Amino acid sequence: MFAPRTIAWPLVALFAAGYLAPYLLPTTVGRLDSGLPLTATQAGAVGSALLLSSASAGFLLASKVDRIGARRLARIGLALAVAGYGCAALSGSVAAVVIGATIGGFGSGTATTVAATGIAALGVPPREGVRAWGSDPHRTTTLGLLGVSALAGAVYLTVPHLGPGHGQPLAAIALTALAVWPLTNRLPLHSPTPQTRRTRTPLPHLRAGLLLASTLPCWSLAQNALWGVSGRMGLTQAHLTEATVGAVFAVALGAGLLGVIGAGTLGPRLGHALPIGAGTALIAACITLSASATDLTTFATGEIAWNTLYPIVLSYVIGLAASLDPRGRWAVLVGSASSLGTAAGPLTGSLLAAEAGFPTMGLVLAAGLLLIAVPMTLVALGTGKRSLPVVEIQVEAPVYDKATAA
Structure with a gap:
């Protein structure tokens, strides 16, 4: 094409x-x-x-x-x-x-x-x-x-x-x-x-694919709930200037790119269960740290660490989805499900922060991530004997739901 x-x-x-x-x-x-x-x-x-x-x-x-x-x-x-x-x-x-x-x-x-x-x-x-x-x-x-x-x-x-x-x-x-x-x-x-017309075949590994597709929206929502309110956290809770918060985000975005490159370098050496399970647990810790930050050091550490880990784990998740179907249908469905969670993130983060405050929001998001990590890791363990690709994805962030001072 x-x-x-x-x-x-x-x-x-x-x-x-x-x-x-x-x-x-x-x-x-x-x-x-x-x-x-x-x-x-x-x-x-x-x-x-x-x-x-x-x-x-x-x-x-x-x-x-x-x-x-x-x-x-x-x-x-x-x-x-x-x-x-x-x-x-x-x-x-x-x-x-x-x-x-x-x-x-x-x-x-x-x-x-x-x-x-x-x-x-x-x-x-x-x-x-x-x-x-x-x-x-x-x-x-x-x-x-x-x-x-x-x-x-x-x-x-x-x-x-x-x-x-x-x-x-x-x-x-x-x-x-x-x-x-x-x-x-x-x-x-x-x-x-x-385009060549392809014979319709049923989706393979239906249970594992549905489990992954149903958990990833929640996983993405938690990431972008944090990202969507990160600017306000830096300004109102960590008492930073807009210029300082912007500088933190600029560094964090660079760290996210290093995360993408790192995931491609590691490839399948660690399998998929360890990066997804342990990586999600570390992300939960980063969210808790960032959401409770009251100074520059804590805020910057949480945001930069999270921006580094997020694309690494996401690349392994998409790679896991790709391994479930050689035609890539599960990868498309899982990616689409992730987009829905991404879209709901900013509103969810704003609601939680308004009702409970940033630290409680961080604890809620972290607890949700730890719960979601269990079925995602089980899917990875169940498919561990197959050759699992690591996909270099476009970060969002990404989405990251990543980006600036309020």
Whole structure:
């Protein structure tokens, strides 16, 4: 579908444009809270609406990229992102901001879908032959992560110096989408070959797959519940300035990239049960530490450690899902389930923080993660005798639900 050696950089740019919104979630939610007549919970709900809209684009369009055409669909997504986020940034009306953020979120999800589809179609990994940096899926993903991490870090460091208001993070996302637009000229208009029709076969390992797909939304929700309120935690509980919180997030995003690279380096050497089970337990400890932080050292330690561990564990989870079905159907379903949890995270974190406070929120999220780790580890143990791939995923964060000072 794609010509790897000629369109890798457009895919990297699309990747960065699509993933910038979830990476900037903390600062976006925090700025909505401080710059508009919204409560913290309402601002979290806007963040959840943005992410849910982005996830819905993936559900709706993942199988339609070839038919619609990568160039056309990418331009539609970028146009929606520019229009939606741009209007939300410029408007002082709460209703207009909500509608704009939702439209922009769908545009971000559309761009991400085109990028992910193109990256998956790039071809064999480097061990199959000598390939340029931009022509290998894993390397292209890493370049995309580098790009979005660097861009988000720059925004986190810059936004605190641009004055108050809700629009700066949203404007940064809109301007990024606008800057990427010219690169879509190098995307194909149509798929060069029709897709092969495949015989329908039932999903293998149904029990294990359903168990994994049912637990991962809760796992992702816990991660993004923390990320969605991290900016407010740093400002109001740790008593840090917005510039300091932004610097912590910039470092944390870099640590997350190191986590992705680390997961790819480790590969299946540790199996899947240990990284998933022990990794989730460590993440629970990081959430508790970060949510109870009252000073810079504790806050930075919790956020950076969490950002490092999250993509490592997620990559093993997606790899575990991929091992359940060679056609990748469980990987798609589990990834989609994760997106739903990601979308619900900001609202959940805001509600828990408003009702019980940040430390109690952290304890609740950590306890939930420890409970969820048990069935996830059991699935990994049950499939341990098979060869289990480790998938280099696009972090969210990620989603991370990662991103800035309130």
